[in-house]
Amino acid sequence: MTAVRLLGCLAVVVLLGGADRPEAAKSNEAVLQSCFVKVQYEARIPAPVAGVLIDMQMQEGSRVKKGDALAIIDDREAAAALKIAQYGHQAAVKRADDQIEEKYAKKAAEVAYYDWQQDLKANKDHPGAIPDIEVRQKHLVFERSGLQIEKAQKDRELSLLDADTKKAELDAAQMAIDWRKITSPVDGEVVTTYRNQDEWVSPGDPILKLVRFDVLDVEGDAYAGEFDRGELLGRPVTVYITKARGREVSVKGSIVHVSQLVQSDGSYVVRAEIKNKREGDSWLIQPGVEAKMVIHLE
Numbered sequence: 001m002t003a004v005r006l007l008g009c010l011a012v013v014v015l016l017g018g019a020d021r022p023e024a025a026k027s028n029e030a031v032l033q034s035c036f037v038k039v040q041y042e043a044r045i046p047a048p049v050a051g052v053l054i055d056m057q058m059q060e061g062s063r064v065k066k067g068d069a070l071a072i073i074d075d076r077e078a079a080a081a082l083k084i085a086q087y088g089h090q091a092a093v094k095r096a097d098d099q100i101e102e103k104y105a106k107k108a109a110e111v112a113y114y115d116w117q118q119d120l121k122a123n124k125d126h127p128g129a130i131p132d133i134e135v136r137q138k139h140l141v142f143e144r145s146g147l148q149i150e151k152a153q154k155d156r157e158l159s160l161l162d163a164d165t166k167k168a169e170l171d172a173a174q175m176a177i178d179w180r181k182i183t184s185p186v187d188g189e190v191v192t193t194y195r196n197q198d199e200w201v202s203p204g205d206p207i208l209k210l211v212r213f214d215v216l217d218v219e220g221d222a223y224a225g226e227f228d229r230g231e232l233l234g235r236p237v238t239v240y241i242t243k244a245r246g247r248e249v250s251v252k253g254s255i256v257h258v259s260q261l262v263q264s265d266g267s268y269v270v271r272a273e274i275k276n277k278r279e280g281d282s283w284l285i286q287p288g289v290e291a292k293m294v295i296h297l298e
Contacts, residue, residue: 030227030295032270035220037241039287040273041186041212044194047201048179049073056197058208064184071195071207075180078173085173089166096159102152109145116142188212213283214276218253220293221267229268232295233258237272240292241285249284251275255295270295 051073058070116138119130192209195201218239222232232255240250253274262268272293277284 028296028298030222030232030297032220032222032293032295035218035239035291035293037239037285037287037289037291038217038219039211039213040215040217041188042191042209043185044206044209045070045182045184047073047195047203047205047207048182049176050202051075051180051200053195053197053199053201053207056193056195056207058190058193060190060193062190063188064190064210065187066184068184069181070184070190070210071182073180073182073201075177078176078180082170082173082177085166085170089163089170092159092163092166096156096163098159099152099156102149102156105145105148105152109142109149112138112142112145182207184210186210186212187214211287213287216274216276216285216287217256218272218274218291218293220270220291222258222270224262224266224268229258229260231297232270236296237274238294238296239272239274240294241289251277251285 053071054074055069055072058064064070116135119135119138122129123135188210189212190208191211194206194208201207218237235255237253237255238250239253240248242248251274253272255270256273257269257271259269270293272295274285
């Protein structure tokens with residue numbers, strides 16, 4: 001066998017032997033090399049109001065759940081304002097529910113009407129028995145009683161509006177308390193702290209940086225000459241990362257973004273979302289590492 005034929009056979013063996021390895025691109029796969037794992041969510045959590053940090057329990061490396069308290073800004077003054085607003089609202093509600101004046105005015109109107117009608121009946125049975133001025137005065141008392149009913153009703157309407165105003169003030173006071181309790185918007189991990197307990201903060205000052213590690217992005221470049229955008233968007237992927245001492249790990253995901261813009265070299269950005277896993281106290285994949293992305297086209 002000639003040397004040329006021997007080399008050709010060896011090449012065929014190598015290709016067949018490597019056909020099932022991840023490095024070999026199959027007809028129904030797109031392999032993107034030199035991709036990078038990136039953080040999908042990170043945020044510098046700011047102080048919403050001015051004050052002293054009286055509770056700063058979270059340190060670098062602390063893992064938090066959505067809604068967990070990250071820090072508390074001195075809320076004693078806000079708590080006192082809340083108590084005042086609560087008392088004011090309770091008093092306004094009691095005034096709005098008070099119908100005593102309206103009930104009394106209705107009873108008084110009934111009595112005034114009866115008294116007026118008795119004089120009219122007396123003059124009808126015995127003309128001139130009751131002087132006309134007295135009849136007019138009793139009719140005036142009856143009309144005034146009707147106006148007192150209207151006034152009591154108007155006062156109650158104003159009391160209801162006052163109760164609504166006090167409720168709004170109560171909500172604002174509660175909001176001031178809530179602003180001073182800084183909570184986590186997502187499940188994540190504290191990677192940096194910018195302030196310590198007992199320090200003064202102003203509105204907008206960053207207190208800590210929160211990063212989400214359970215969901216990550218992987219970005220790479222595809223080429224317009226090889227794949228159309230519609231072929232890649234939404235497709236499942238397998239992402240391969242090489243760990244320490246050559247250990248290779250893989251995770252599943254899907255393409256969530258394919259750029260509409262094609263660069264001068266014919267490439268465009270492809271982004272996949274992957275679900276990270278925990279290995280003991282650490283995450284399997286760390287943002288910033290290089291990765292290979294295999295896109296399953298079918």
